[in-house]
Amino acid sequence: MRTKKYDNYAKWYYLLPIMFVVTVLPLIVYLKVVPLTGASYDTWTGVTENYDFFSYYKGMWLIIAAALGLFMVVVRAFQNDPNLLKKELKQFYLVIGVYLLFIVGSTIISDYRAVALSGYPDRYEGVYVLIAYLVIFLITIALIQKESHVQYLLGALMIGAFAVGIIGLFQYLGYDPFKMDFVKSLFLPEQYKHIANDLEFQFDKYVIYATLFHYNYVGSYAAMLFPLCFTLFILTKSKSFKIAMGLMTLLMGIVWLGSNARSGIIGVAFAFIVLLIAINKIIKKYWKYFAAGLIIVLALFIGLNQISNGYIGTRVSSLFTDAKILIGMEENTAPGSESIPLKELKTSGNQGTIVTPSETLNFVFADDALAFTDGNGIPLETSYDSSNGKITIHNPAYKDYRLSYGRIDNNRILNLVKGNILLVFDLKPDRISLIDNKGNEVSLEPVEAWGFEGNERIGSSRGYIWSRSLPLLKNSLIFGYGPDTFAIAFPQHDIIGKMYAYHGDMWQVVDKPHNLYLQIAINTGVISLLAFLFLVGNYLFRCFRLYVSNPFDSFLSQAGVAVFVAIVGYLGAAFFNDSVVSVAPVFWVLLGLGVSVNHIISKRTGSV
Template sequence: MRPIAEKLKEKLYALPIVLIAAVVPMIVRYKKIELSEVVASYWTRDYNTDFFSYYKMIFLLGFSLLALISFYIYFKKEAGKRLKKTAYYYPIFIYLIMILLATFFSKAQLTSLQGFPDRYEGMPVLIAYLLITVITINLFNKKEQFEFLLKALLTSAVIIAIIGLSQFFGYDFFQNVLGQKLILPGKEFAELSTAMDFRFAGRNILFATFYNPNYAGSYFSMLLMLSIVLYFFAENKKRLFLLFIASGFIFAAWLGSLSRAGILGAMISTLIVAVILNKRIFKKYKKLLVLFFLFIVIFSLMDIYTAGSLRKEFLSLGAETELAFQGEKTEIEELKSENSYLKFYTAAEKLRFGFDSEAANNLYVLNEDDQRLELSLTKNEEKKQTNQKNQEAEFMSFVNPDLAAYKFRVIENSDPENKNKILELKYANKSGSFIYNSKLKGFFIIGMRNNIYPLEEVEGLGFEGKEMLASKRGYIWSRTLPLIKEKPLLGYGPDTYAIFFPQHDVVGKFKYFNNPKVIVDKPHNMYLQIGFNTGLISLAAVIILFGIYFVRNLKLYFNSEFENYYRQIGLALLAAFIAYAVAGFFNDSVVSVAPVFWIILGLAVAVELRLKNHSGRGGERI
């Protein structure tokens, strides 16, 4: 048995990595950041009020520096100044070089260094991911170190899950006094506490400490698979009970995120793990049935609470798969300015909006037979009760009940020298403001930050007729691929997606997002994100890194008897890796979740190397 002092020293070496895995995801704190002129032009205002990313980035970099110092001491005193031998370093090194080159040659270098608002995943953060991976591979060697990190990670996950479930059930921890005091500065507490609201359109959905439910889905799918596999192998009654409870909380939070990417990631991971374990599952079927029963109870209670929304979310996966093959077209087929008309063509009707001096509000609408449609004012009692001096015009609609989806009004410009008119048009859940320029005799549309854009189509690549796929990701991907094609080697620089995405594609935004003012700041695909930010060489390096790990470990565990600790946690780490890697096809890399994944990958490689180095020596020591 090794001395307690030696065990303590090994844990101290690992402590910075443990802090990154367990503490960084929990950090939520208000920060107001003034934006540069360039970045502000791609944001909703000249500053950003961040709660969920900025301080995570700061602490990640700080803990990474501590990890580097800790590893340097370990490298000199304990490791004999030698790194573990592995081919994994090659793709990691290539990715590192491409990050540096992409930043150096980026046209948005400041953003590449600092990161974009609400994300802050610039060059230093990407380098930190790779640094902590290499350090974890080399630093973790003893069971006590692995246990230290896994216990801290699962404890953190349960705390985050409880915070998330408070949101799901309508009692958001961050909305009560204690939660607000933890995340708001004292000087501005009174002002900020009354205005703070993180809710997602009143739905029963959680975002935990990640802001976006999709990121919560990626995180909890990864931790769910980790906890389930560890539970499967647990023999000690106390460990079994604690993993049972942890799995229940994490499962509930995984459900509550309503993230289809997270659902898909965990489902595919479960399938692969089941194939690996094969007949061994039946040897411990009672243990799994107990956990499965717990999951059924949790699912049923949460589904009843949400009036069936959980079932709908799971069933929608089948519908999404069907749409992937069949395609789903947007309701609007054409939106353009032509011959002084606003052409608004759908599959059901082809309308043209125009102005003349004889029509009510100077507005008239023609159908495809060039017939003027009869208009009527929409009753709006709320408007009549207001005492506004400059009361806006009431909405109009069509007399024809078949066109009930349309509502519109004309807003006159108060400037007598400017005769432009604004047509505010609502169609179903879509809404846009179109400016008619009398001099140019054409329509323009108001986009992000109230800038005015021409009604022009933007180049797309692929996903034609499938733009609505995966919650409109098809549209985003179709606009991302042409940009990657233009700069395939180095990309545009870390975290610069929002700056170089065609934000002027207001027609596409109106069609697919229902709002031309929305800012697209991420590709909703981790792999496209890497290819866009740092080029296809870096993407190839990451895919090779992931591919080598997956294939090697699939072979390593496929015929394993899982007779010792390292093989058991190795499979748990593989399960977590698969869940995150699959979810990455629909979710982005973010500073809230990615550090945990890269540490898990580092742990998994450390386990793999240990198992290979001890093979043929009478088995691995526990």
């Protein structure tokens, strides 16, 4: 029996920090200009500042929200709230402690500690943000203690999702709010108002990125929200709430499909399979609403596909094509290694060699002069224009080469361009080296790859990223390279591999693995990944026990299974997407909410 004292310290306003996380945090868009130094600069695109709109301030406000939430828990502790620490959930507390240990340990031993602390450009998911994720998870478990708490938190989530959905809808129709002068004035600091007209946005109509930075992350967000709303629409008995959830299902369906994120499609597919398993005993009772939901999905697909001139259908079709290629049901007809413009690149002492599918070019730097020969060692006649540094090779086989030779900061430099081949060499009397656009030497050592040979372009080049990321696990079995240091650990010097994977873009910066599980294992270690898998695995196991064949005659059970399928949706999309501060906080709050709801239901049914 609850006492008056319990009601006093279990007021809704204690939930404000986590309500803020699911409502306001995903909507934050504001410019932060971050100077780049050290490893961040060395591995980034060559600019000295990162203009970030979507991640930096989300991370800062997340940390603030986590600190305020922790304060609320302390206040409740001084009020002698007996329900803060749930002894039955000690497994969750223990595994969070292990996860935290390896996050902090990976930061301490990282060779790139500055990045591990604050995060990498455009991402800013350093150690403080990762700790904030765990804190808000634990805070949610502690503060969610009764049905009204669940209602408040889900209500806050729906408000945030509605705002994301409306922004996304306008973007899909070609009326992107972020391209409007008034909106630009809201997310630009006063000293940067002058750049408003120069801002260029990566996406046009028929793509939704909302306030979440990229359509892939919208896919992860929708993989949670669409199944959650769909499930509540089916199961709720309240007519007004059912109408509201029907409208939210429609809006989140638009966001889901309009993002064009194939990862979101996969996540929702996993979620729907789990939902069907959970409600298998009562699906006949709710078949009308379930059928209505499926009709909504089908109508959305047809309508949005028609509006986008078939683009959504193309995306879905490519997903099935990639799957067939991977399992060997279909042959990969994409151009193979023969399509790589650069076949080989090597330097030895003062000599360099470039091999393309059609010819070989050798060059030697000696006595402040360059000499060129073909693949057979036959000298090539050249002329040099000292006014512009241009070198011309007088041989038809080399007519597509653009060469220039000159000095930069007292260093002698050779620039070579042929189509997509863009190379710069630092010339010294005894040594020639390849350098990048920041003047750093680029290693020409072979790059180790595991799997996906010939299928590197699978999943928008995820095959390439995964094949080069998997070997990194050998060095992160215990501790990882450090939070958010994936881009530094990745073999960015694999210019030949990138030329194939990215259709000629040899200097593409690979800053994320496009896989949450690889991201955790590489950044904070394989043991931390095992801790995370145990955490979500334990939650999913408890959900199966509680919800398979559940009658769902109470709001808590309906909310619990809705959160369950939302978590499954996110974890499914996570095979192809990373953790990012625009979306991950919502996942961690929902996971904490799901654990709390399960605990409340278990106590009521005596199955703890």
